[in-house]
Amino acid sequence: MAFDGITVACMAHELHKNLSGGRISKIAQPETDELLLTIKSQEGNFRLLLSASASLPLVYLTQTNKPSPLTAPNFCMLxxxxxxxxxxxxxxxxxxxxxxxFEIEHLDEMGDQCRKFLIVELMGKYSNIIFCNEQDQIIDSIKHISAQVSSVREVLPGRPYFIPDTQDKANPFTLTEEDFVRRVAEKSCKLSKALYTSITGLSPIASEEICHLASLDSDRPATSYEPEELIHLYRTFGRYLDPVREGGYEPSIYYEGKVPVEFSCLPLSIYDNCRCEHFPTVSSMLEQYYAERNTVTRIRQKSTDLRRIVQTALERNIKKYDLQAKQLKDTEKREKYRIYGELINTYGYDVPQGSKSFQALNYYTGEEITIPLDPQIPVQENATKYFDKYGKLKRTFEAVTALLKETDEEIQHLRSIQTALDIALQEEDLTQIREELMESGYIRKRPSGSKRPKITSKPFHYISSDGFHMYVGKNNLQNDELTFQFAKGNDWWFHAKGAPGSHVIVKADGVELPDRTFEEAARLAAYYSSLRDSEKVEIDYVEKKQVKKPNGSKPGFVVYYTNYSMMIEPDISGIQLVN
Incomplete structure (x- = not known):
């Protein structure tokens, strides 16, 4: 979700409630485009973070302090x-x-009371923090914007401050029904886009939600709707914004598994299939959301090298597999050559020398076939020639079949590592994956005598609704350890059928598992697999004692010959995570 007008409205309400009447005791500028204000009010002491970052503009209250440069920048000193x-x-x-x-009252150098305005613009790459006097004249800004940079508005000391109206959007709180219908109906784009391009403060997500609440297809062109339908949309839109008018916001983060996918100050019914976590304040929601998103982004960045190594090896093995499959297909005619040789030995004694072919009854099928002959050599030597071809193709078939199996196992192994990289949430998880790649020869092994890194990554630990402990391996090494060292014979083992993914172990402790626990474990196996984006995933489950590991097999690879199966959604919302 962008830091849209609805979020800003809720934040303004929260900040006014907590900070109005408070005094600014400290001003710091930890980054070139960021301020950290300490404010003492009747509600307590607060730290206010103001960021005009082009990539992540933010405003929220925080408990975290940040180190400042030894010499304060000019804007901070001002x-x-x-x-x-x-x-x-x-x-x-x-x-x-x-x-x-922010309207701020202070005493000037003469001791007279006056007012200044600190204005924070949260507009993506155009974000800025601007300091103005009572006449809306710019005193200074954290970013200077000259006429060479922007033809719409200069942001320089001495220039007048104004909000540029470049998109002709309407204020949602003063928008009439007639104006709403006219603005939306004249847009040739899809309905949701018509909303956020016509009305100030709406983001694409909020527009999708309004269309969803009105039961209208957001992807249909706005021009295709009747006026009555747009009037219904206007009334739904008004009800959606009622909590913003009244300050009745509900800060929430929506999760897919452990990954935050969206935040909102108003409920989002379009994310009903996601786990929703509520927060007491907008600030606490934003602080947690961006901290978690930064963690996911950082892990993605740190795993880039590993992903590239795995992807390169995977592409190479897929090409190898295709070549081997072509070689194998070429050996399909080997049996034909064997039969030719046998039939020449059986019927070729009366074939005239120099014949280019002859017809014989194939006693395997009862059909008459034509056998080509080389007229330059004796008829019986043709049989020897066909037997030689058969022997060569048979040896090729046996060799390529074994190679094809090895290559297929290598491809499945690499795809399982890709899935493990998608699951990884901490740097410790990447360390264990790197060790597996070293053991498999994809990364150069460390020099002999060098210290092996300490492995601190542990499997995910969940508790089922019925109180049973469920464990999920984060990578192939953990999968092997869970299944063959941690699990006991009567514990239950779950895995996505025919797809890379985690081994899930449910500790049964000699007790029969309830159906609900089976379903929750299956949902974990579906979610922590390469099929997590599917609507339904087929899960195999069996008692651990039925699971075997073939000698010399790749990490995480197992076999089982009797199992149960179920189709389940890859949704783990509501399952309690212990660590």
Whole structure:
């Protein structure tokens, strides 16, 4: 979710409630585009983070302090001069724009009371923090924007401050029904896009939600809807924004497994299939969401090298497999040559020398076939020639069949490592995957005598609704350890059928498992597999004592000959995670 006008409105309400009347005691600039204000109010002491980062503009209250440079930047020094000790009068949002306006009362150099405005614009790459006087004249800004950079508005000391109106969007709180219908109906794009391009403060996600609540297809062109349908959409839109008017927001993060996929200050019914975690404040929601997203992004970045190694090896093995499969197909005619040789030996004694072919009855099928002959050599030597061809192709068939099996196992192994990289959430998980790649020869082994890294990664540990402990391997080495060292004979083992994924072990402790625990374990096996994006996944499950590991097989590879199966959704919301 973008930091849209709805989120900013809820944040303005939260900040005004907590900070109005508070005094600014400290001002720091830990980054070139970021401020950290410490504010003392009747509600307590607060740290306010203001970020104008082009990639991640943010505003929220935080408990975390950040180190500042030894020499404060000029903008920070200017703010300290003007508003250090100043009192925050109000925090407002103009017209549902992605803008927060802090009104600050302070004493000037002569001891007279005056007011200044600290304006935070949360507009992606155009984000900025601007400091203005009572006449809306810019005193300074954290980013200077000259006329060469922007033809719409200069942001420089001495210039007037104004909000550029470049998209002709309407204020949702003053928008009439007639104006709404007219604006949306004239858009030739899909309905959801018509909403967020016509109305200030709406993001694509919020627009999708409004269409969903109105039971209208968001992908249909807006011009295809009747006026009555758009009136219904307007009323749904009004009800959707009622909590924003009243300050009744519900900060929540929506998760797919452990990965945060969206945050919102209003409920999102389009994410009903995701696990939803509620928060007491908008600030706590934003702080956790971006901390978790940063963790996922950081792990993705750190696993880039491993992913490239695995992908390169996988592509090479797939090409090898295709060549071997072609070689194997070429050996399909070997039996034909054997039969030719046998029939020449059986019927060829009366074939005239120099014949180019002869017809004989194939006693295997009862059909008459034509056998080609080389007229330059005796008839019986043709039989020898065909037997030689048969022998060569038979040897090729046996050799290529074995190679094809090895290559297929290598491909499945590499795909299982790809799945493990998708599951990895911590650097410790990547360490164990790197060890597996070293053992398999895809990464150069460390020099003899060098210290092996300590493996601290542990399997996921869940508790079923009925109180049974369930464990999920994060990679092939953990899968082997779980199945063949940790699990006992009567524990239950789960795995996605015919797909790379985690081994899931349910500790039975000699007790018969309830159906609900079987289903929850199967959902874990479906989610922690390469098929997690499918609607349904087939899961095999069996008692651990039925699972065997063939000698010399790849890590994580097992066989079993009797099993149960079920189809299940890869949804693990509601399953309690212990660690």
């Amino acid at each position: 703010l300290r001069k003007h508003i250090s000790g100043g009192r925050i009068i109000a925090v407002t949002q103009p017209s549902m724009e992605r803008i927060l306006r």
